[in-house]
Amino acid sequence: MTKRIIMQFNTLALRVGVAALCAAGLNGCALGPDFKSPPAPANAGDSYTPTPLPAQTTSAAGVSGAAQRFAMDQEIPAQWWTLFRSPALDQLIRGALAQNPNMAAAEATLRQAQETYNARAGNLVYPSVNAQVGAARQKTSVTTAGAAAGVYNVYNASVNVAYTPDVFGGTRRTLEGAQAAIDYQRFQVEATYLTLSANVVTTAVQEASLRAQLQATREVLDALSKQQNVIEKQFEYGAVPRTTLLSQRNQVAQINATIAPLEKALAAAQHQLSVLAGKLPGEGGMPQFTLASLTLPEQLPVSLPSALVRQRPDIRASEELLHQASAAIGVATAAQYPQFTLSGSYGSSAGSFGKLFDAQTTAWSLAAGIAQPIFNGGALSAERRAAEAAYDAAAAQYRATVLTAFQNVADTLRALDADAAALKSQAEAEALAQETLTLAQQQYQLGGISYLVLLDAQRSFQQAHINLVQAQAARYADTAALFQALGGGWWNRANGVPAATAVSAAAPYGTERTNRTNQ
Numbered sequence: 158m159t160k161r162i163i164m165q166f167n168t169l170a171l172r173v174g175v176a177a178l179c180a181a182g183l184n185g186c187a188l189g190p191d192f193k194s195p196p197a198p199a200n201a202g203d204s205y206t207p208t209p210l211p212a213q214t215t216s217a218a219g220v221s222g223a224a225q226r227f228a229m230d231q232e233i234p235a236q237w238w239t240l241f242r243s244p245a246l247d248q249l250i251r252g253a254l255a256q257n258p259n260m261a262a263a264e265a266t267l268r269q270a271q272e273t274y275n276a277r278a279g280n281l282v283y284p285s286v287n288a289q290v291g292a293a294r295q296k297t298s299v300t301t302a303g304a305a306a307g308v309y310n311v312y313n314a315s316v317n318v319a320y321t322p323d324v325f326g327g328t329r330r331t332l333e334g335a336q337a338a339i340d341y342q343r344f345q346v347e348a349t350y351l352t353l354s355a356n357v358v359t360t361a362v363q364e365a366s367l368r369a370q371l372q373a374t375r376e377v378l379d380a381l382s383k384q385q386n387v388i389e390k391q392f393e394y395g396a397v398p399r400t401t402l403l404s405q406r407n408q409v410a411q412i413n414a415t416i417a418p419l420e421k422a423l424a425a426a427q428h429q430l431s432v433l434a435g436k437l438p439g440e441g442g443m444p445q446f447t448l449a450s451l452t453l454p455e456q457l458p459v460s461l462p463s464a465l466v467r468q469r470p471d472i473r474a475s476e477e478l479l480h481q482a483s484a485a486i487g488v489a490t491a492a493q494y495p496q497f498t499l500s501g502s503y504g505s506s507a508g509s510f511g512k513l514f515d516a517q518t519t520a521w522s523l524a525a526g527i528a529q530p531i532f533n534g535g536a537l538s539a540e541r542r543a544a545e546a547a548y549d550a551a552a553a554q555y556r557a558t559v560l561t562a563f564q565n566v567a568d569t570l571r572a573l574d575a576d577a578a579a580l581k582s583q584a585e586a587e588a589l590a591q592e593t594l595t596l597a598q599q600q601y602q603l604g605g606i607s608y609l610v611l612l613d614a615q616r617s618f619q620q621a622h623i624n625l626v627q628a629q630a631a632r633y634a635d636t637a638a639l640f641q642a643l644g645g646g647w648w649n650r651a652n653g654v655p656a657a658t659a660v661s662a663a664a665p666y667g668t669e670r671t672n673r674t675n676q
Contacts, residue, residue: 187326189487214577256435315504330487366630
């Protein structure tokens with residue numbers, strides 16, 4: 158027991174000693190760790206994938222068949238979607254960024270964080286000054302006032318000033334955490350901006366793909382329906398058996414059954430585009446996209462792995478959460494040390510208004526105080542340990558965010574390479590299926606093959622054509638996914654943030670951050 162008391166006394170003596178040193182220059186100390194931005198992973202290297210990527214993808218004939226070149230360490234345009242060279246897409250995205258409610262909510266939350274910082278700074282940084290003026294009319298009894306009893310007027314006016322010097326940096330750490338909350342929300346705005354623009358592009362690509370699949374299916378259905386009319390006539394004259402007619406009808410019915418699901422999916426994509434643009438689905442006026450109206454970017458800028466942690470908004474947002482947790486340790490540490498207060502007042506109390514602040518009616522006071530926690534059941538120490546555990550959790554979450562980001566880029570880069578190879582194979586398969594169908598039609602007309610052989614050729618061509626359209630759309634969608642995975646180029650805007658979110662992040666008091674950069 159004696160040993161424990163001695164240890165507590167030594168701890169108290171140490172804190173008082175630190176207090177004496179810091180009190181010599183008020184606002185001179187800031188307890189707790191000084192936050193530094195985590196560096197890029199040491200083993201990031203120059204490649205996102207275990208094996209190096211080829212310099213460019215393979216090429217294929219037809220729409221979206223051009224080879225795409227991976228341009229390492231090349232800057233990503235801030236408006237990366239313009240690389241698809243679609244004025245309609247560019248206009249739609251600009252409208253969505255201006256009208257989408259999720260974007261508006263993120264921007265409003267950023268303004269809220271800024272004003273929260275201003276409120277905390279006003280309460281904590283500057284002295285509080287309060288003025289009070291009062292007037293009263295009162296009557297005292299003879300019992301309490303004796304001969305002086307009667308009715309009196311009482312006027313009083315006073316000014317009170319109170320100030321808490323930030324000796325151990327608790328205020329600075331609090332404002333540092335509030336500034337990190339602003340930066341966190343700023344990167345949340347960037348994440349919303351990037352997600353919205355990427356969703357518009359991928360939904361437009363999906364719409365174009367579904368429209369192409371629907372058109373291809375209708376063309377096949379039209380050809381089969383015309384052929385069915387011929388077979389109906391042949392059956393009437395006994396030239397073909399009923400099994401041939403039934404097979405043709407079954408084929409037409411199966412193809413026709415695929416139309417409704419495609420129309421449903423196309424309508425859903427159009428509705429989603431309207432909502433992303435901040436419009437009701439029934440408003441209309443939305444552009445219609447086709448794969449032919451989009452240009453596949455042939456140059457794909459790819460940031461170096463070492464730069465990714467400064468470019469991904471989700472990583473930067475996670476970093477700010479880590480920064481907040483670091484500042485919270487400083488706040489919890491400062492709470493264990495003495496708290497200093499300074500106060501003063503000046504006022505007057507008189508029986509008439511004209512005598513206020515006469516020499517005989519004025520009063521003033523000056524006071525200083527210090528409060529040192531001695532025993533609180535270990536609460537303050539527990540709060541500091543809790544803050545340290547919260548920092549460890551934020552650090553682990555930050556590492557998880559970084560790992561996921563690198564996975565996103567690696568997956569997308571490999572997908573782009575695989576998409577090009579798949580499109581080449583699908584283009585070759587579609588060409589062969591077309592040639593086989595043409596030959597089968599000629600042979601059937603000459604009686605060289607059975608109708609079942611022709612039917613199989615028709616099915617093969619239809620599936621090959623649909624697969625080709627899907628392979629074409631995959632290249633556009635994964636190209637957009639790459640720009641999203643790399644951060645979207647927000648750092649290349651003129652002011653670094655969207656125009657609507659250019660909120661001043663000036664820190665008026667002691668919240669300078671070590672190693673804060675945008676790139």
